[in-house]
Amino acid sequence: MRCPFCAHDDSQVKDSRPTEDSTSIRRRRQCSKCGARFTTFERVQLREVTVVKSGERRQPFDRSKLEQSIALACRKRDVVQEQIDQLVSGIQRQVETAGEAEIPSKRIGELVMDGLRQLDSVAYIRFASVYRDFSEARDFEEFASTVQEAAQNEQKLG
Structure with missing residues (x-):
């Protein structure tokens, strides 16, 4: 080394x-x-996976890039590194075991959103704001209200 x-x-x-x-x-x-x-x-790396970005650009799947984007969304939140590592490992496992040589970046973004939704609602909204390209305060408000409604519905069911 x-x-x-x-x-x-x-x-x-x-x-x-x-x-x-x-x-x-x-x-x-x-x-x-x-x-x-x-x-x-x-x-362990089960297989080489290529990420298909917007505009059809391709690049190798990069675990560290995924970890950095999740850590940024979780910054100054009550989320410890171990939780981030577990989320990243879970997403990487799903990507590598999907059986495909290529995966759209959009799919990885959805996997991150699913994981962050369960981990921390503020980190979830932060990531969504970049991933979904929020351009106005109204975009944040609308998304935050849907997150809040979903949380209230889960409390009613649970």
Whole structure:
């Protein structure tokens, strides 16, 4: 593994252990040249999936990009990193096990919306505002009222 500090190609694994949700392996490494310590994560990748963006542009599925967009929606909310990691892992699993080599970015956005709706209503609205391209305050108001109505209906049923 290449050292992120000096770019030397050789490092030693000092410690390996599974993450709490057992979806990846955390490895503590030390560069054999400069001695710097750094952490890497190893995850199972079931298949290469290409995301079809608007305008038919294509790019490889990027877990870190998905995680960043969800973390941004959850910023300053009562959502811990473990919850974000679980949501990202669940979405990645759905994408990779769908059996398709390509997936529309719109479908990934829907999966994120479904997950955030269950996790945190404010994060859900934040993500929706970007995903659905809200352009006016009225867009927020209308969407927030539908979220509130759905929550009230769930309380009545539950």
